Structure formats: structure tokens, C-alpha cells
Amino acid sequence: MAEAEFARPIVTVDIVLLTLHEGKLCVALLQRPAEPFAGVPALIGGYVHTDEDPDAEAVARRILRSKAGLEGIFFEQLRTFASARRDPRDWSVSIAYFALVPRGALEGSASLLELRPVEAAGKLPFDHNEIVDAALERLRGKGAYSTIPARLLPAVFTMSELQAVYETVxxxxxxxxxFRRKINDLDLLEVVEGEKRQTERARRPTTLYRLKTPIAVFDRRL
Known part of the structure; x- marks a missing residue:
């Protein structure tokens, strides 16, 4: 059989979109519009459009923009999931990503997305549970030596909010x-001058911080 006669596999991009909701790390799901698994919540994803997508990252950006209304958020390629068994339609390849977004950035798409705790996401279609597990493992592995978890926060935050994010992740x-001593030693943050926030726990207005660089990597566990 000539090479051109071989059937092409289904190629998609699936995104584990993670956010904080009610103190828990949650994955954002979207109901599937068509079979298989029509009406069932699944990871945000879509087909590769070979006529408009120059690469897999462009596919992920397009999907995040069109299906979740998100742009400019942190996302990273996770791995490729491929087999003849993951999709009942045919041999299938999914290029999986995980993305982090502050809860407030989802307000515009809140009616479309369903947020479930990552450790209680329920039975998802295809191999999406396996993809979620891989994303959680990646985030926790990198969270121990980078500022990636801070991407779940708004650009400006308190030290207590930063610690809470690391504890949740x-x-x-x-x-x-x-925690405060380690963060200060690593010189990861800068004070937002002229701004403070009154919190319920603090007697005085609390200092606000932001990351000095979008993503920083360090050698030791927090």
C-alpha cells in the first residue's frame, strides 16, 4: 500500500485549564457539542485546523480564545496522548496542554464552563482523566521549584494569598x-509601591506584591 493511502489519525489539542475556586484547585470543563459523548463535560479542546494553525501552540491559543474567552494566560505543553483506543471514532492523537488562570479572568465565560476539583473531576470522556492527572503531576512537580503557581493569582497579591496558592497546589x-523567609531570600517579588489592601485577618492594611519576572525557577523546595 502506498504511503498516501494510509488513513490519517484524528488530531486534536486538549487543554487542562486550571483555576482556584472556593479554595480548591479546579479544572474547567465544557460540554461537548457533538458525538461522541455529546452533552458530557470534557476538557476544553478542538481539532487542528491545518489551513490556519501554523503550529500546536497556535491551536491552543485559538481554542482558549474561542472557547473560554482567554488570551495572554500561562500555558505549557504537557505531552502527547495517542492510541487506537482513546477515541471511539478512530485512531486519535491529542497534543495536551495545561494552563493556569486567575478565577476572576473566567467571569466572562463562567456560564459556559463547569469547574470541578481536580481530585474529584468525575468520569470524563476519552482519556481526559489521564490527561488531568498528568497535568496535576506536572504542576505539583514544577510548583516545588518555580513561581508557576503564582499564575493562578491576579497580577497583584498579598503574601498570605501567595502562600495559600502554594499550599493548595x-x-x-x-x-x-x-515561607516568607524563603520567598524573600529568593528575591522573587517586588512591593507594589503606594498600594495596600485591608484584609479581614490583618489589623493593618497589608502590603501588596507582584512577581519580578513572569516565571522564575529556583533550586530548592519552598
Whole structure:
């Protein structure tokens, strides 16, 4: 059989879109509009458009923009999931990404997206549970030595909010004094001059911070 006669596999991009909701790390799901699994919540995804998408990253950007109304957020390629069994229609390839977004950025698409805790996402179609598990493992692995978890926060945040994000992502409690000392030693943040925020727990207005660089990597665990 000539090479041109071989059937081409289905090629899609699927995105594990993660955010914080009610104190939990959640994955954003979207109901599938067509079979297979019509009406079932699934990862945000779509087909590769070979006539307009120059590469897989462009596919991910287009899907995030068109299906979740998101632009300019952090996302990273996870891995490729490919087999003859993952899609009942045919041999299928999915280039998977994970993305992080502050909860407030989802307000415009909140009516379309369903947020479920990553560790209680339920039975998802295709191999989407496996993709979610891989994204959580990647985030927790990189969260131990980078500022990637901070992308779940708005651009400006308090030290307590930053610590809470790391605790949620890593699934463990962190000593506040040790956390603050480590963050200061690593020189990852800068104070937002002229701005403070009054919080319920603090007697005085709280100092606000932002990251010095979009993503920073360090050598030691927090």
C-alpha cells in the first residue's frame, strides 16, 4: 500500500485549564457539542485546523480564545496522548496542554464552563482523566521549584494569598515564617509601591506584591 493511502489519525489539542475556586484547585470543563459523548463535560479542546494553525501552540491559543474567552494566560505543553483506543471514532492523537488562570479572568465565560476539583473531576470522556492527572503531576512537580503557581493569582497579591496558592497546589501546609523567609531570600517579588489592601485577618492594611519576572525557577523546595 502506498504511503498516501494510509488513513490519517484524528488530531486534536486538549487543554487542562486550571483555576482556584472556593479554595480548591479546579479544572474547567465544557460540554461537548457533538458525538461522541455529546452533552458530557470534557476538557476544553478542538481539532487542528491545518489551513490556519501554523503550529500546536497556535491551536491552543485559538481554542482558549474561542472557547473560554482567554488570551495572554500561562500555558505549557504537557505531552502527547495517542492510541487506537482513546477515541471511539478512530485512531486519535491529542497534543495536551495545561494552563493556569486567575478565577476572576473566567467571569466572562463562567456560564459556559463547569469547574470541578481536580481530585474529584468525575468520569470524563476519552482519556481526559489521564490527561488531568498528568497535568496535576506536572504542576505539583514544577510548583516545588518555580513561581508557576503564582499564575493562578491576579497580577497583584498579598503574601498570605501567595502562600495559600502554594499550599493548595502542593497539597501541604507551609510554615508562614519559613515561607516568607524563603520567598524573600529568593528575591522573587517586588512591593507594589503606594498600594495596600485591608484584609479581614490583618489589623493593618497589608502590603501588596507582584512577581519580578513572569516565571522564575529556583533550586530548592519552598
Amino acid at each position: 502542593m497539597g501541604e501546609r507551609l510554615d508562614p515564617s519559613a
